[in-house]
Amino acid sequence: MNTCRSVPDSAKVAYVLKRYPRYSETFVVSEILAHEAAGLDLQIFALYPPLDGHFQDIIAQVRSRVTYLFAYDLTGIALWTQFNDASRILPNFWQKLEVAQAEEVNHVYRAVQLACIVRQQGFTHLHAHFATSATIVARLASYFAEIPYSFTTHAKDIFHNSVIPTKYQQLLNDADAVVTVSDYNLNYLQQTYGSAASRVQRIYNGLDLQRFLFAAPYPRNPKILAVGRLIEKKGFAVLIEACKILVDRRISFTCDIIGTGEEEANLQRQILQSGVQDQVKLLGPRPQGELVQHVQSAAMLVAPCVVGRDSNQDGLPTVLLEAMALGTPCISTDVAGIPEVVRHEKTGLSVPQHDAISLADAIAHLLQNSKFGVQLATQARQLIEQEFDIHRNAAQLRTLFRAAISVNPIVT
Structure with missing residues (x-):
């Protein structure tokens, strides 16, 4: 789904997440904080608001703006109005819409919202976590807005019985870069999806080691x-x-x-x-x-x-x-x-x-x-x-983002 684009002056990255924040996904927050510390221009887009009643304290350190892509009204009139508005922002939108015909309407609705925002605000790259709804939305928005996308795939989105191999392969094929978090995952993907997974790279999740200081476990209580x-x-x-x-x-x-x-x-x-x-x-x-x-x-x-x-x-x-x-x-x-x-x-x-x-x-x-x-x-x-130093590993991610942008620059 890649199109011809011109090279931007600097990277501006949209992080696409299914739900933000989530108590159990501190690895995503650590990654975002490492990008912020390196000066990356970043904004978070979430498909759904949080459900957790408890949150990790590091979430308060995130400075990036969070935008929720709500799908309030999916009736014909609302969709038609949104699509008409999008056609004035997104190049060749009506022709491109055919690619979304097999997708859930709420994914298409959110993808069009996201595409309009990133196009109008000059984003240069989309990155999603988990090869589920967030990456489906990022893929469509990437195509509509004509900017590259990548995703990180973890575990449940690889191994669970609900994974649809043809859908997963489509995400692999269309992404400008794909990351997974272990060599085990990498080997599994390459064995399962063959050439479609040939560009997947392993980048471990990481920690800010300044926040996790070592204390040797000399005799402790049992x-x-x-x-x-x-x-x-x-x-x-x-x-x-x-x-x-x-x-x-x-x-x-x-x-x-x-x-x-x-x-x-x-x-x-x-x-x-x-x-x-x-x-x-x-x-x-x-x-x-x-x-x-x-x-x-x-x-x-x-x-x-x-x-x-x-x-x-x-x-x-x-x-x-x-x-x-x-x-x-x-x-x-x-x-x-x-x-x-x-x-x-x-x-x-x-x-x-x-x-x-x-x-x-x-x-x-x-x-x-x-x-x-x-x-x-x-x-x-x-x-x-x-x-597992998050600053080193997040730098590897930014290298992937820059490479995807340089190969697939934005149309102006």
Whole structure:
């Protein structure tokens, strides 16, 4: 869908997100803050307002303007009025509209809104997160406004049963650049989509390491910490099962699980039925500032991720990166890209998914070998500094943006 364009003097980037802000998507906020620190002219466009009742404190640091692309009225008259207005702003709009005939009307409506805004305000690039509705809207807006677009694809948008391969391939084909967040994802995409995925690049999510200062885990209280949405793929049911095994072995510990989600009632029921309510607590969501304190007071962070029954899985959980940066030893599983950061007996401990006995063994090993935990934590911090610095990784993204703009400049 690319068209001929002229080169702009400077980059002006529109970040397209399904919902903003979101409690669980701190990696997007960190990326935006890194762009802002580098002086990138950036604005956020969200398809929907937030639903979360809690937000991470770093959201308040974002300076970029946020615009919501509402679809209030999708009746024929409203659409016709919007399309008539758009035809005066967007070149050859009526001819281009055919490309949207198979799309949901709310996506088309928002894409036309976005295209008009970016065309009128001189944006030079669109970047979306997740290969779902945000990228569908970015793709259409890119075509209507004649500016390039790119997207970052993560995990659920790659592996979930709801992914439609032909639709995903269309997004890959039309994007001027595509990023994914692990080598595991990259290999999967290239094997699954062949030449359509030949231009996908791996750029890890990152952290602002000035905000995550290392503290070596010299003997701490025997507290296990787990953080994440309370959903199947996080594997917290396996962790509770492992805690039951530890109690039966008469090992002293506590386990705090931070987060909220649809599995909360089931997990609380499992805690009570297992008789581990004195050891295991569900603490609900916590702001990131408080979360840092929880992480650095724990003997370990456990992320017992699994592949869900719907094929949903974590790509590379941000909480692992944060804990490793902060100096807390980590235990996780062999799911997706996790082994790229939790390297067994080097930067953490890895166990098979769904294996409560192996998880209990790994937890017990760290509880009983604090010097080993210090060694793992030190080596993990080194890896984070080498591969997961958000300022370095966001600079790689901006290089992609500039390359896409130079190849596909704007028509004037």
